[in-house]
Amino acid sequence: MKIKTILVAIATFCGICITSCQEDNLDVLNPNDQRIFLNWRDVFESYWNGMNYSYAFWDIDPTDWDEVYREYGAQFDGLEFDVKEDSIVAAGLFEDICSNLIDHHYTLILKDEHGNPWKFFAPGDNELKSRDYYHEKYSFDDITKVIDHNHDLGRISDTVGVMLNNGFAVWSYLLDGDIAVLGLSSFKISQNKEVEDVQEVLENYYSLINETENLKGIIIDTRNNTGGSTDDMFIILRPLLSEPINFGYTRSKNGLGRLDYTPWSPLILTPFEPEDNPVERNLEGVPVVALADINSISMAEITPMAIMAMPNGFMIGERTTGGHGPLNFNINDFYTGELENKAFRMYTSTSMIKRADGMCYEGYGVVPDIEVMFNAEEFSKGNDTQLYRAAEFIHTGK
């Protein structure tokens, strides 16, 4: 009896040890690698899984993703690719599903049978249009008219600007004789740093700061700006720093659970070594103003965040878009962010940002220190009321 009991105990112990060492693998393909879709239900499953495991904002997103599966999953059953009405119904369901996602970079692109983009859903755009201060983007021609008008008024001088064939525009000028201004339509300076015209704009920006006798302030204009490369911030802001600034934190996913996150990594911008800094002037006490608006997204919001963290930094304009999660464009970096397969492409952030105050403003935007709404009527006449308010602040301190 005793021996039997002991043997049973040994067998039980060994059984537990052996069975517990097995890994439980989920039967889910990387949506990026998925090639075969037989119907819209397959597309839904792939999309739902990709979001379930790889969306960066589940911590703060209000969408109940489990409820999406329960409510919408069955509605895709029986929807076939080769029935046009079915595809339209499926597209409508996808639009509903992603309509409240907080990521304002987010775009879901459904593809047709040839793999070409068929439907685009950008829920952040719809949210922007619902804001009472929404206005359309303006063109580089409009900016040129404003500069020309103010040149005629004597407020703007020393202008250097360029618009490249790829749509990227960058310009710098002196406002009111004592404010250096740099504006850009996207953050593509570093991509185009070999272009002579772009170099001239930057040289003008630095020389206005260095050589303007009675420099009162600097304005970085990221209104109407679609974002771009993080490296551009080194070119624009590092020369203005005398000490490192910590302007926020980022984190991505470190597991497949919706709430599996990495620790927060600080966003730190460091000054150049004096011998490498194109700005030789001591800018202590010289205000640096970020000018941003509702159409400022991504780096066009992160840059104002960084400026606001500078001891002499301020922001003027409108609450920004609220799409400032960094993008790596590769789901395999952190198993988050952008993915693409034969049926759809999901353009979304790799990481989430919180500002130095500990709050995440994704989907809401960066709130300016001084709110100044866009005045379309005056702008069409060449009067940039937001720019004027920034100049007034620099000159008066209020």
Next chain:
Amino acid sequence: MNATIIKLASIAAMVCTPVLAMAQWKVGIEGGVVHNTLLVSKCYDYDRHYSGATNGIIGVPVRYDFRDWFGLQAEVSYLAKNYSMYRSDIYEGNSYNYTNSYINIPIYARFSFGGSKVRGYLLAGGFLGAWLDSYVEGNQMRYFQTDGQSYSDYHFDEKVPFDSRRDNRFDAGLSGAIGVEYQFAKRFSVFVEGRYLYSLTDMQKEYMLKQPTKHNSTFAFQVGVMYTITTK
């Protein structure tokens, strides 16, 4: 009715008296090393790897021997169920080393065999416990690096705050052990044992559909000393 109760009590007393006469209370202290492995669901995170980690365990066991071959043992243990997660290939250097402290209260049936001084034993039972705290140390990427892009530029070593939506701080599972005890004095004995703890509870609450699982699988090697409070 009263007669029936008296008869049953008499029978119980006749059966139990010899057992209780042999019973012993023992208390002790034990400690050693634990090696924990996270049993985790994999999906398409191909180059995200998990490895076990080693740390310590201390405990206070209390034992009640009904017979020389059978007893019950309960204890309070403080142990670390650590694990590491790391990336390979171009993401090498990206790593997260988790230190998770637990308190466990195992209860075992104890079966022993052998001579009067040296006896082998087996423990079989289960445990209840709680996840006390969590720390993470490692390296990961930081945006806006000024000295080139690296996936392991930022070093961290910090407490991980619990997330009440995700973290299941209740820990329970099955456990077993094999050991040898040496009675070196009338009231004192020393022992050495290997123990295994398998957490049936997931480290996470059920907070999402198609949820990847995370269970702890823990081996312990420990030594200890027992003091006999009551003798035969």
